[in-house]
Amino acid sequence: MSGFSAAAVTVEDWLAAGYCVALVGLAYVIDGLARRAASIAEGGPAGGFVYHRDHDAWQCPQDQWLWPQSFDARNRVMRYRGTPSVCNACPVKAGCTTSASGREVHRLVDSWPASEAARFHRGIACVVVVLGLVWPLGTALTGPGPDALLVLVGAMAAALLLSLPLWSHLRRIPVFIPEGVRHRSHDDAAAERAAAAAAAQRRRASYGSDRRGPGAIR
Numbered sequence: 001m002s003g004f005s006a007a008a009v010t011v012e013d014w015l016a017a018g019y020c021v022a023l024v025g026l027a028y029v030i031d032g033l034a035r036r037a038a039s040i041a042e043g044g045p046a047g048g049f050v051y052h053r054d055h056d057a058w059q060c061p062q063d064q065w066l067w068p069q070s071f072d073a074r075n076r077v078m079r080y081r082g083t084p085s086v087c088n089a090c091p092v093k094a095g096c097t098t099s100a101s102g103r104e105v106h107r108l109v110d111s112w113p114a115s116e117a118a119r120f121h122r123g124i125a126c127v128v129v130v131l132g133l134v135w136p137l138g139t140a141l142t143g144p145g146p147d148a149l150l151v152l153v154g155a156m157a158a159a160l161l162l163s164l165p166l167w168s169h170l171r172r173i174p175v176f177i178p179e180g181v182r183h184r185s186h187d188d189a190a191a192e193r194a195a196a197a198a199a200a201q202r203r204r205a206s207y208g209s210d211r212r213g214p215g216a217i218r
Helices: 011-041 084-088 116-140 146-162 186-212
Strands: 050-052 057-059 065-072 077-082 104-108
Touching (some): 077 084
Antiparallel strands (some): 050 057, 077 104
């Protein structure tokens, strides 16, 4: 039985094998960039706030707690809010929040890449891996010699093994929703904040109008 001969493998076969492995590397680059962008985007609420998993609550720099308030089932986001009376009396409120309803932070309940946006980018990375398999597979089906076939099959096997982590953690985990926490979508939350801001503006306008009225003390 003769051994493997690199000379029996054509340039096209080597290119197909290299292309396959290179696209796995590209898939990891795509996934890494998406992970980094998500990490930066999620870093906003965490400035000075610490999440305590055993309490499922956030602790602010002023040693106050923000407890679960609502859950967005579509985006898989848990929202936490501080006690309004505590936040409104806080000496650093001006630099923390403009809301009169207490500071709100959110947490994605799924680890990477099980969240919706992460699954989308991870899906792109997996598609790139599949595209990388097309060329060597097509070349292998043309009936190359045994040495070339060994290179092509080896490259595809290596690509599949290297890409296994990209296919993992895509299944969402069950979420425990504390009793009393409402299910509220992102649109509902935005509408509620807008309504609260409008109500606060009306109260300020009404208060100013009363002070400027005929019976106002000057």
